[in-house]
Amino acid sequence: MKVPLKQNRDFLAGLMFIAIGCGAMFMARDYPFGSSLRMGPGYFPTVLGGLVTLGGIIVLIEGMVKPEPIGRTWSVRALIILPISALVFGVLMEHAGFVPAVFLLCLIAALASPEFSIKQHTILAAGLTLGCVALFIWGLGLPYPLFAGH
Amino acid sequence: MELFNNLILGFSVALTLQNLLYCFIGVFLGTLIGVLPGIGPLATIAMLLPLTFNVSAVSALIMLAGIYYGAQYGGSTTAILVNLPGEVSAVVTTLDGYQMARQGRAGPALAIAAIASFFAGTVCTLLIALFGPPLAEVALEFGAAEYFSLMLMGLVTAAVLAQGDMVKSLTMVGLGLLTGIVGTDVNSGMARFSFGFPELTDGIGFIIIAVGVFAIGEIVSNLGEDEVEKREVFTSKIGSLMPTVQDLKHSFFPIVRGTMMGAFLGVLPGTGPAIAAFSSYMLEKKLSKDPDSFGKGNIAGVAAPEAANNADAQCKFIPTLTLGIPGSAVMALMLGALTIQGIAPGPQVMTQKPDLFWGLVASMWVGNFMLVILNLPLVGLWVTLLKVPYRLMFPSIMVFSCVGVYSTNNAAFDVYMASIFGVIGFVWAVLKCQPAPLLLGFVLGPLMEENLRRALLISRGDPTVFFTRPISLGFMIVTVVILLIMILPAVRAKREAIAD
Numbered sequence: 001m002k003v004p005l006k007q008n009r010d011f012l013a014g015l016m017f018i019a020i021g022c023g024a025m026f027m028a029r030d031y032p033f034g035s036s037l038r039m040g041p042g043y044f045p046t047v048l049g050g051l052v053t054l055g056g057i058i059v060l061i062e063g064m065v066k067p068e069p070i071g072r073t074w075s076v077r078a079l080i081i082l083p084i085s086a087l088v089f090g091v092l093m094e095h096a097g098f099v100p101a102v103f104l105l106c107l108i109a110a111l112a113s114p115e116f117s118i119k120q121h122t123i124l125a126a127g128l129t130l131g132c133v134a135l136f137i138w139g140l141g142l143p144y145p146l147f148a149g150h
Numbered sequence: 151m152e153l154f155n156n157l158i159l160g161f162s163v164a165l166t167l168q169n170l171l172y173c174f175i176g177v178f179l180g181t182l183i184g185v186l187p188g189i190g191p192l193a194t195i196a197m198l199l200p201l202t203f204n205v206s207a208v209s210a211l212i213m214l215a216g217i218y219y220g221a222q223y224g225g226s227t228t229a230i231l232v233n234l235p236g237e238v239s240a241v242v243t244t245l246d247g248y249q250m251a252r253q254g255r256a257g258p259a260l261a262i263a264a265i266a267s268f269f270a271g272t273v274c275t276l277l278i279a280l281f282g283p284p285l286a287e288v289a290l291e292f293g294a295a296e297y298f299s300l301m302l303m304g305l306v307t308a309a310v311l312a313q314g315d316m317v318k319s320l321t322m323v324g325l326g327l328l329t330g331i332v333g334t335d336v337n338s339g340m341a342r343f344s345f346g347f348p349e350l351t352d353g354i355g356f357i358i359i360a361v362g363v364f365a366i367g368e369i370v371s372n373l374g375e376d377e378v379e380k381r382e383v384f385t386s387k388i389g390s391l392m393p394t395v396q397d398l399k400h401s402f403f404p405i406v407r408g409t410m411m412g413a414f415l416g417v418l419p420g421t422g423p424a425i426a427a428f429s430s431y432m433l434e435k436k437l438s439k440d441p442d443s444f445g446k447g448n449i450a451g452v453a454a455p456e457a458a459n460n461a462d463a464q465c466k467f468i469p470t471l472t473l474g475i476p477g478s479a480v481m482a483l484m485l486g487a488l489t490i491q492g493i494a495p496g497p498q499v500m501t502q503k504p505d506l507f508w509g510l511v512a513s514m515w516v517g518n519f520m521l522v523i524l525n526l527p528l529v530g531l532w533v534t535l536l537k538v539p540y541r542l543m544f545p546s547i548m549v550f551s552c553v554g555v556y557s558t559n560n561a562a563f564d565v566y567m568a569s570i571f572g573v574i575g576f577v578w579a580v581l582k583c584q585p586a587p588l589l590l591g592f593v594l595g596p597l598m599e600e601n602l603r604r605a606l607l608i609s610r611g612d613p614t615v616f617f618t619r620p621i622s623l624g625f626m627i628v629t630v631v632i633l634l635i636m637i638l639p640a641v642r643a644k645r646e647a648i649a650d
Contacts, residue, residue, distance in 0.1 A: 051321075
């Protein structure tokens with residue numbers, strides 16, 4: 001079976017490991033290496049970076065010898081929207097308060113599903129916000145303002 | 151008699167009103183997420199961990215443990231009624247459990263699953279009580295060299311026994327160790343891999359990684375699935391729950407064997423309940439006079455794996471509580487809960503905090519008892535939950551994840567990190583790189599570096615110290631033997647066949 005490199009699962013995984021391993025070794029150059037007797041802060045990271053790189057090379061070769069396609073689909077929509085919803089939550093928590101943060105987090109996250117329904121998800125967001133306020137703020141006493149400025 | 155006194159102490163802790171309540175909350179939540187596919191105990195425990203700050207250590211552990219073994223009960227309900235594993239560990243139960251449901255015997259299948267789990271839970275509670283103290287006593291003698299070798303052995307077995315490609319899992323362990331290094335080096339005070347972010351000088355919290363990869367990453371993964379599976383729920387056909395005498399006879403020995411298999415595999419690091427369930431299913435099939443009946447509704451095919459996965463889940467606590475070495479990603483979170491409470495995990499926990507250890511052990515038996523009651527008469531309630539569509543479930547998971555992560559340090563930065571790990575976790579899922587070994591490596595990374603340094607310092611830089619001290623040598627030999635066995639082409643081929 002012919003699998004293009006761009007679709008070759010293990011080839012890509014190997015590349016990822018090699019990139020991270022080499023990156024770690026490169027960054028660890030700035031940390032004193034020390035000796036086996038007195039290890040510096042650079043010793044462990046350098047050795048580990050080397051091991052991860054080595055593993056990456058083996059995985060990469062495995063991928064060339066026995067190519068396996070990625071073989072699954074993904075939702076670009078979810079990949080973009082879910083981090084955005086988390087970002088909005090973080091910003092609102094610090095500037096607008098718990099209630100708007102939770103409400104919008106839920107509503108924006110819901111957009112990640114192709115079955116988004118404005119009516120259903122608004123009700124869900126409202127219910128969840130109320131539940132979270134009851135559980136986290138009133139129940140567990142977390143010290144967040146419901147609305148900033150209060 | 152000491153055991154007897156210890157158990158009395160344990161029950162006196164576990165049976166206080168407060169701890170009973172936490173135990174109930176734990177097993178209730180565990181059943182809930184066990185029934186629901188798409189959310190597992192790991193993500194749930196990670197999300198709820200920050201909530202345990204204000205609770206006493208023993209109550210927190212009782213609740214979190216309840217979530218874990220409760221999920222093993224709940225997972226079988228979905229497996230039997232919907233042919234969909236509620237948890238990974240219940241995959242095998244779908245084979246015969248669902249067939250029994252189709253034959254109108256869903257009730258006995260559910261009952262046997264609960265009975266098997268309860269039996270396994272009871273036996274394993276006793277095993278922990280019996281073997282915990284002597285193991286901890288041995289572990290108290292461990293020095294830095296022994297700890298390093300033990301952790302190495304744990305990580306290697308975890309990677310080797312994990313599902314999927316072995317080299318990938320081992321490399322993921324390495325990656326986890328590297329991730330664990332992020333932050334300030336304790337010996338030199340130097341910030342490593344902090345990329346200039348002051349937030350990273352304290353290291354990455356394991357809650358962030360666990361929630362990111364296992365909760366948010368899972369959502370991304372699930373939303374990317376081609377089509378949502380059509381669920382056929384056998385709600386109206388559960389019928390009588392009572393198994394016949396014949397059923398009980400047929401499942402007695404499978405339950406005993408499943409429990410033994412699960413308990414044995416449970417003590418090994420990295421196996422996970424799914425492997426225990428699968429192994430015991432294969433064993434029953436091999437021992438059976440009529441192997442062809444498996445997969446067609448043989449009750450032994452429900453009893454054995456259900457006993458095994460619960461036994462495995464509970465015996466995972468043995469190395470965790472006595473040695474302070476987590477055998478699985480969930481156990482790493484349990485140790486995290488201890489650390490949050492200001493208790494350093496290790497063999498000294500048992501002697502310094504006997505109420506904690508024995509209270510937890512006793513609560514497991516109480517929890518298992520509650521689970522039988524929760525799961526059998528209330529099975530209808532759980533089944534209605536399955537009708538909640540995923541489009542309503544995942545925003546809720548997202549909310550609990552973000553609030554949980556935020557409340558750990560009151561830092562928005564942590565939430566951003568978690569969502570980044572969500573994306574990374576999804577990439578790993580696409581490339582079939584198992585995240586569980588990574589989480590273990592992450593937790594053990596700083597400990598391993600510390601013990602490696604200390605061992606070499608004591609031996610004046612002589613690396614043979616790991617091979618001259620007998621206990622350490624033993625761990626090293628086991629590690630090498632496991633690696634060698636796994637490299638054998640025959641074993642490797644079989645292992646990959648199982649993974650598929």
